[in-house]
Amino acid sequence: MTEADTLLYLDGVTVSFDGFRALNALSLVLEAGEMRAVIGPNGAGKTTMMDVITGRTRPDTGKVVFSASTDLTKLDEPAIAALGIGRKFQKPTVFEPHTVWDNLLLALAGDRRPWFSLWARETVSERDRIDAILETVRLKDQRQRRGGDLSHGQKQWLEIGMLLAQEPQLLLVDEPVAGMTDAETEQTAELLREINRTRSVVVVEHDMAFVRALDVKVTVLHEGSVLSEGTIDHVSEDPRVIEVYLGR
Amino acid sequence: MKLDRTAWLTLVLVMGAALALAILNQATPPGSAAHVPTYVIALAGKYLCFAMLALAVDLVWGFAGILSLGHAAFFALGGYAMGMYLMRQIGTRGVYGNANLPDFMVFLGWHDLPWYWYGFSWFPVALLMVVLVPGVLALVFGWLAFRSRVTGVYLSIITQALTYALLLAFFRNDMGFGGNNGMTDFKDILGFSVQADSTRSGLLVISALFLCAQFLMARYVVTSRFGKVLIAVRDTENRTRFLGYRPESYKLVVWVLSAVMAGIGGALYVPQVGIINPSEFAPGNSIEAVIWVAVGGRGTLTGAIIGALVVNFGKTWFTGAFPEVWLYALGFLFIFVTLFLPKGVMGLFARRQRRPAEIEPEVTPAAREVTG
Numbered sequence: 006m007t008e009a010d011t012l013l014y015l016d017g018v019t020v021s022f023d024g025f026r027a028l029n030a031l032s033l034v035l036e037a038g039e040m041r042a043v044i045g046p047n048g049a050g051k052t053t054m055m056d057v058i059t060g061r062t063r064p065d066t067g068k069v070v071f072s073a074s075t076d077l078t079k080l081d082e083p084a085i086a087a088l089g090i091g092r093k094f095q096k097p098t099v100f101e102p103h104t105v106w107d108n109l110l111l112a113l114a115g116d117r118r119p120w121f122s123l124w125a126r127e128t129v130s131e132r133d134r135i136d137a138i139l140e141t142v143r144l145k146d147q148r149q150r151r152g153g154d155l156s157h158g159q160k161q162w163l164e165i166g167m168l169l170a171q172e173p174q175l176l177l178v179d180e181p182v183a184g185m186t187d188a189e190t191e192q193t194a195e196l197l198r199e200i201n202r203t204r205s206v207v208v209v210e211h212d213m214a215f216v217r218a219l220d221v222k223v224t225v226l227h228e229g230s231v232l233s234e235g236t237i238d239h240v241s242e243d244p245r246v247i248e249v250y251l252g253r
Numbered sequence: 254m255k256l257d258r259t260a261w262l263t264l265v266l267v268m269g270a271a272l273a274l275a276i277l278n279q280a281t282p283p284g285s286a287a288h289v290p291t292y293v294i295a296l297a298g299k300y301l302c303f304a305m306l307a308l309a310v311d312l313v314w315g316f317a318g319i320l321s322l323g324h325a326a327f328f329a330l331g332g333y334a335m336g337m338y339l340m341r342q343i344g345t346r347g348v349y350g351n352a353n354l355p356d357f358m359v360f361l362g363w364h365d366l367p368w369y370w371y372g373f374s375w376f377p378v379a380l381l382m383v384v385l386v387p388g389v390l391a392l393v394f395g396w397l398a399f400r401s402r403v404t405g406v407y408l409s410i411i412t413q414a415l416t417y418a419l420l421l422a423f424f425r426n427d428m429g430f431g432g433n434n435g436m437t438d439f440k441d442i443l444g445f446s447v448q449a450d451s452t453r454s455g456l457l458v459i460s461a462l463f464l465c466a467q468f469l470m471a472r473y474v475v476t477s478r479f480g481k482v483l484i485a486v487r488d489t490e491n492r493t494r495f496l497g498y499r500p501e502s503y504k505l506v507v508w509v510l511s512a513v514m515a516g517i518g519g520a521l522y523v524p525q526v527g528i529i530n531p532s533e534f535a536p537g538n539s540i541e542a543v544i545w546v547a548v549g550g551r552g553t554l555t556g557a558i559i560g561a562l563v564v565n566f567g568k569t570w571f572t573g574a575f576p577e578v579w580l581y582a583l584g585f586l587f588i589f590v591t592l593f594l595p596k597g598v599m600g601l602f603a604r605r606q607r608r609p610a611e612i613e614p615e616v617t618p619a620a621r622e623v624t625g
Contacts, residue, residue, distance in 0.1 A: 059495060081494075082491075086495055091495070092495045098491075098492045099492075100481075100484070100489060100492070101489075102488065110478070111482060111496065111498075112496055117496075117497045117498050117499070119482075122478040123478075
């Protein structure tokens with residue numbers, strides 16, 4: 006593996022909150038075009054890891070390097086988003102008073118400055134992009150509904166759609182299938198695989214059936230660092246993983 | 254920008270009522286049944302200026318979630334800028350007949366006009382200051398507050414502190430703005446006597462024009478893509494950051510715009526009431542403005558205008574009929590609206606004609622924020 010293939014590189018990242026080490030010298034390498042599943046028990050540091058990558062939390066020590074050269078620890082959330090890192094939260098957060106269409110419109114990659122948005126008119130290319138995303142996330146018939154009126158699963162998809170609209174290189178997806186029906190879970194796995202054809206994805210998930218369905222490399226976090234890494238079969242046979250998950 | 258029926262109705266009613274009152278005052282002789290007395294004209298003009306303040310509050314509170322409890326400060330600063338122009342117009346007609354100094358400065362034994370009064374005898378400079386002083390103060394205040402991510406009740410408290418600090422500062426004679434007494438005894442504006450019926454009618458119509466212009470501008474802002482981002486910031490500020498927006502820039506733009514709108518309202522208020530003094534900075538005034546918006550319906554613009562007019566009409570009537578119960582009535586009204594009419598007066602209309610894809614945001618978080 007050469008450095009050019011590495012999209013995201015976390016090196017010895019430590020974050021403590023009042024003495025509690027949420028991340029403990031965490032190191033992780035993500036290749037360009039890869040989809041990675043991150044699992045781990047509650048408090049393993051999955052969400053903190055996402056916070057560090059997206060600029061919400063600054064690490065005490067360690068490096069976070071994106072695209073071989075950009076140090077993410079120096080940037081804030083909007084700057085990191087502009088670099089091409091999109092994030093989906095655990096609890097679906099869409100703009101509830103806005104229509105599905107407007108939610109996607111606001112997420113579309115483009116000029117984010119107030120002065121631009123004050124005079125912006127919807128262009129044909131924007132419409133086409135939104136239509137394409139609506140198709141991908143299966144919300145074509147919901148375009149005029151308010152985000153707040155969607156079902157839980159539809160909100161999750163809308164948020165994934167908003168991530169796609171940002172045209173990121175890397176998508177961070179936090180528990181996308183929490184609270185979904187089996188059919189929705191299956192469709193979401195399919196959707197993520199589809200997205201992964203053009204973009205790198207990191208999925209944090211509890212649902213082992215879903216992780217198995219994704220069929221990608223798995224990283225197991227425990228107490229803020231990597232416990233095990235490999236295929237789902239490899240990690241689920243790892244005695245340390247079994248111990249952590251099944252209790253000692 | 255397409256105007257819906259509510260917007261058209263707002264514009265037509267505001268302009269129509271102002272014109273009708275002005276014409277009935279000017280075209281009919283005093284004593285005739287159709288005559289509108291001049292005190293009514295002055296009162297109506299005052300209400301329209303308050304409506305501008307309410308519109309400014311609604312723009313930041315209803316659409317950006319910034320609950321300002323100090324907006325009357327911007328209103329008062331605009332008013333002071335206009336008051337300084339009016340003071341300079343008095344010239345030698347003051348009690349002391351000093352052409353160079355306003356009366357209160359002569360009284361204080363001052364000999365020179367302070368530098369910050371230079372240019373105020375020239376109307377365009379005064380107009381520029383009406384916009385600039387509230388605008389720049391809002392820019393500095395907003396830049397510091399929003400950049401540090403001060404939000405919610407903390408921001409409300411410092412806006413309250415801002416207006417209180419200005420109240421104390423303007424009370425001081427050394428500030429050079431007339432201290433406790435402020436500025437009054439104005440003679441004329443652009444050569445027209447401020448006491449004349451025709452000037453008062455003219456000011457009423459001009460106030461209506463400015464209110465309509467501000468309404469249209471605010472409507473443009475909130476229905477633009479900028480406005481959609483603003484509503485997104487109001488409801489889920491963090492999400493907008495991860496989408497690459499800088500909420501602090503959006504808040505700053507709308508905050509400054511709102512301060513300027515309030516300042517213009519204040520500038521039109523002063524010639525119509527004939528006085529400006531530090532009591533305009535009183536924290537209670539800003540809180541009252543928030544109540545107007547809550548009563549009319551937060552996040553609706555039209556509601557802000559309705560709220561300002563209705564509550565102030567009520568205030569005039571109450572303070573005349575039962576002066577001691579007005580504050581209780583106002584407090585009761587606020588509690589009633591928060592509990593039973595979270596969308597204010599506008600909510601009553603919306604219930605009857607709700608369309609699926611309304612641009613009007615959900616206002617439920619409003620009540621929570623106020624009471625919380």
